[in-house]
Amino acid sequence: MSNKIPRDPQNDYTREMAEVRQRFVGEKCGHTPHHLNHYSFDPAVLPGNIEHFSGVAQVPIGFAGPLLVNGEYAQGEFFVPLATTEGTLVASYNRGMKALHASGGIKTTICSDAMQRAPVFIFKDARDARDFGNWIKQEDTLAKMRELAESTTSIGKLLNIEHYIANKFLYLRFNYYTGDAAGQNMVGKATFLVCEWIKQERPEVLHYYLESNFATDKKGSQINVIRTRGKRVTAEATIPRAVLENLMHTSVEPLHYHHQIANIGGFISHVNNNGAHSANGITAIFIATGQDVANVAESSAGILFAEKTPNDELYLSITIPSLIVGTYGGGTGLATQRECLEILGCYGTGKVKKFAEIVAATVLAGELSLASAISGLDWVSSHDKYGRNRP
């Protein structure tokens, strides 16, 4: 038997071809899959989403909520679909949502919004690189590049270009507005056209590569923490002492103290998230709603801040500096994915900021929940021993 995966150029996206491929891999390994072919949609919708389509993974979904959000785009109560196989994840987020609901909800704010492509240009020396950079900064060069870039898309807007220079290389970071799409492909196409034009125009460009570890797609990086990728969104809440003590079995001081010590731990270990586990909630929402789940690599970065307020309550907030989300394109229109977005009221155009806020609010619920579990570990027993002001 051939070891080549069967394809049918004419009718590749059919139940039949999916089953042919299931049998093929089944024979190769001696196991016939029975579950892969249970799905409720016509594979004809899948070009653009996958190749060699052979069935679906069934990933359990649980809802957590109600999540009370006081955002600029998301307002009110939401039930958040979480696709996961990790026990306690849904329960933990649900618990955090309950406590934050009792605290008056979560305030969410989007502070920045940009998707990148970052080509590198190679010169004979640093002077050429610098001088080329100065040419790029000129108003008319920018206008021409904007015109070219935006000719490739009906949605995308070239916002600005960051410059980073080293040795004889100039790394440019093109920032785009991409509407309701995550936009990685959109910005790739747009930037490619600009780069090809540049290569024609500027003979001092010896060579360029469209990517150079400066975007940084599907990878965690400090540049994305510093400069934003996708949405930079913050979720905040102030949690009364009574809520912490009654619902979360911890209190203001141990949570605050843990935050401070975890900051030191994270400073030494050089973690890209000084919080607890935002990846858990983000991943589960991403799978449920048809996001590009590999973006968990960068979306899992986080900046947590906890403070004991003058009223002895706990102010808690997290900024997600590089949350990559879309409500249009990619996997968002597939069967269950679309349903989950609809349940959030976030399917289609004009919804991406609402969705980003819901994700951030969910993350904050998870932070509160896990931090409470960690800090409350022996709170009860140590409470008498060390007094209220001492964790």
Next chain:
Amino acid sequence: MSNKIPRDPQNDYTREMAEVRQRFVGEKCGHTPHHLNHYSFDPAVLPGNIEHFSGVAQVPIGFAGPLLVNGEYAQGEFFVPLATTEGTLVASYNRGMKALHASGGIKTTICSDAMQRAPVFIFKDARDARDFGNWIKQEDTLAKMRELAESTTSIGKLLNIEHYIANKFLYLRFNYYTGDAAGQNMVGKATFLVCEWIKQERPEVLHYYLESNFATDKKGSQINVIRTRGKRVTAEATIPRAVLENLMHTSVEPLHYHHQIANIGGFISHVNNNGAHSANGITAIFIATGQDVANVAESSAGILFAEKTPNDELYLSITIPSLIVGTYGGGTGLATQRECLEILGCYGTGKVKKFAEIVAATVLAGELSLASAISGLDWVSSHDKYGRNRP
């Protein structure tokens, strides 16, 4: 109507309750989901995997392969299930696998294997912290801790404990062998018992937290790149010039040159992966095979190395320093997830290292594929201009 998600403590894991919850969220948002309830297994298997079970996400699966692996555990050809909604992902990995097959396959090696839990201990001053650390290092203390830790698990072994001290805090990083499970829960339980014993034994411990940003679960970190989390696995191949030129439309020099420039880019942007996009392949396999997908946060780190050999071929390798995988427990036993593991010959005990090697080999295929696309961008046109030795 109540805004509380319906639960039935007696029969919560049933199709009926899943539908009750679907209706509940459907009514809340005015959309009735139709696809969520298509699944082919009995929800009764789900306790331990999810709460508030309400249906499944249907995530398309495509296979890539054959992937030719010359590992210590994985040997021969594999067809790799990739669950994704991102077009070209399967095609791109498939293309890389083809080129590496033509190059004689991929050599894989697991260099380290450890799962962590990292509590922090708090003292009145640095001297107490240091002296306590010296006590921890004593043979008999270690023996007692090992006995306690291993009493909580039939599989886990406490390998060793790393010490990190700052201010008046001692961060301990417990390293465990966890068999075929990813093991995060296992090591949590074991370490908790040890910590509680320590607290009883050592009055100078004012307090401890079971986590402190030193493990670092679900988060990218330098400590994990440096010290390993889960499996530290390397995939290597040497690709002949002809393979690159005929199959990948690039060549040795532009790939090598791109690698060098991307290293500089990644050094400045401080990315946690100097390669291209290992998160894509890892995430798609993780979803398909029931891994804890949130671990993409740490599993997406990577160390790529490209070299032009004396024979003018391309040596390419990637080390994944913190690959978190399991073939037992978690979501691995669910319906489609188990099937996908079986297709790889990786379901159950004794299979985790084989599985880790397959993941690493898949990642290398993706690296070659995307790097070729980037470096080949204008290779054809620039080829005449700059000559063979110049990208």
Next chain:
Amino acid sequence: MSNKIPRDPQNDYTREMAEVRQRFVGEKCGHTPHHLNHYSFDPAVLPGNIEHFSGVAQVPIGFAGPLLVNGEYAQGEFFVPLATTEGTLVASYNRGMKALHASGGIKTTICSDAMQRAPVFIFKDARDARDFGNWIKQEDTLAKMRELAESTTSIGKLLNIEHYIANKFLYLRFNYYTGDAAGQNMVGKATFLVCEWIKQERPEVLHYYLESNFATDKKGSQINVIRTRGKRVTAEATIPRAVLENLMHTSVEPLHYHHQIANIGGFISHVNNNGAHSANGITAIFIATGQDVANVAESSAGILFAEKTPNDELYLSITIPSLIVGTYGGGTGLATQRECLEILGCYGTGKVKKFAEIVAATVLAGELSLASAISGLDWVSSHDKYGRNRP
């Protein structure tokens, strides 16, 4: 005897008071210093440079050179004063300078130039922080801030302001041109005035701090590598094979191969300089020329790139992204410090870029020298064994 260091508010900067303090500390420790009071200038010049003046450290100076520089500001041969107590340092730099001289000299280029102060503003929530940031970005706000900032200095120019937001905090990074001064004090004064004005104008600013770890003065940081602090300067050279083999006892391939492996090492260890030891040369020049030597913390960052050219020569370059230098103010006017600057033709106004170029060129010489020593270690013996293309 009192344990208070003696002072004389009227005549504190005199030889007499210096000797009084020498005797004081001498009596405290039972050792009378004899060498501290050997110096050749009138202490009356020292207010602004030091308090409790008590004598001088005598730090040996050696010259290395001639350093052949082909810069935009520094052109020709220079003899570089290096103040150090570390044997081989001067010899090593001298050796590198000789090889680079034989290679036609070092090309130097300044790509950016800015000194920072980075206050943080605190708000009740993220929205206030973001909206305040938008106000800051307005043309008329910027104009007013520029006017205020520049009212405090005859030299400094407010170039632009970077925004970084997290939680409910807005970190602003003010970038200034500071002429021939390093400028830390200048930008502090200017930014303070702006901040005080802001606090008056904007009641939503609950509080601000003038520093917040975003500048980052006297500390290495990724932000400075990414965004520049002081001068971002590159030194480049192409070294013929014969020069490497005859003068440096190494060759193109082992140097290039070492660079690649050191990149991997530095990626894992997360070093802030993938080169060898730029701090050595920088520190020695800084001490000799009256720079603020503590700036070695940030000036020691570096981005090294080595490449085998199509002609089989070695292209080597280093970018120093945060070189803090001045030729005016600070310690530059003191007796020996001024002489050393004069020997370089770099004393006073209009000289700082020339000086920065000389420092960068010196650093490159040191990189070549140490990298040759490391890579040449067993080059002779391994040469026959592995052939020319193999280090």
Next chain:
Amino acid sequence: MSNKIPRDPQNDYTREMAEVRQRFVGEKCGHTPHHLNHYSFDPAVLPGNIEHFSGVAQVPIGFAGPLLVNGEYAQGEFFVPLATTEGTLVASYNRGMKALHASGGIKTTICSDAMQRAPVFIFKDARDARDFGNWIKQEDTLAKMRELAESTTSIGKLLNIEHYIANKFLYLRFNYYTGDAAGQNMVGKATFLVCEWIKQERPEVLHYYLESNFATDKKGSQINVIRTRGKRVTAEATIPRAVLENLMHTSVEPLHYHHQIANIGGFISHVNNNGAHSANGITAIFIATGQDVANVAESSAGILFAEKTPNDELYLSITIPSLIVGTYGGGTGLATQRECLEILGCYGTGKVKKFAEIVAATVLAGELSLASAISGLDWVSSHDKYGRNRP
């Protein structure tokens, strides 16, 4: 005239040759130096410290103190020599010392002590690298390596070897005890001998380099923050509210709040020191006492922690994870350098830990002083407005 710096192989370390070289560089630049030749020692002592000796830099010294230290090696009051040209530095440290004296002094603790050399070994593949690593770990291999290493030194002890593997490379980090010397040369010689032996013994080692960016000498790095280089030393103090308010014009809350916000700033900017400016004090002591000042690159890392105690006092501590110091060898025996060490009671053997403690205590004084200045900026005016609990 020749452009070669004059040398006299027979009598190079003489006043005469120093003056010959002064005239040489003077003629080259048209400036005759007058101050460089003022020094009070015989240049004959300088071989081992410098080449091309041509005079000295006169760097002003001021004393700060008394510094009250409650260390394990340093106990009592010290007057700390600070060589600097930066106005306010001495005054600022002096102010911090005064406040800490009034607070009962500074507790200092050395937690680790090791100097490194980190060679990299190159193999044909990852398996060879891993297997070689296992051989290195064997008891008898270690014993042999220890014997060889320690045969090169009467002082150094090989403590242990850390392993870091990536691709086909094994990076070893040799940790040594080096007595009262900083020890970089000592560990280089010892490790070189071991490496040469390994190369003879193990044919699978294709090549090695003695350095690879894993040590990381003269460079800041996360590995050194995590794993220690030189001394890992902590200084701690608890400062009463009254001391802060009366002497420092700030209070507990604004200092604590600033610390928390600066942590967030530093997390985003990825600074290697979340404190204020330890490099200032360290550099000034290093110049005064003949340390290798280029080690400021790594010694400037720091981990600051501030806490409001249950008694409403401020606990403040800093850990310096990679403080490179010596009291023997290098520049410590030169004229003024030795005097400064003697004034601290730290010259010669058996003193290095005492000296490290004094440096750390000095650094803490500087942290308190500058943090007070920043946090107290508008404390007075904002005090009424926001109340005591609010910075």
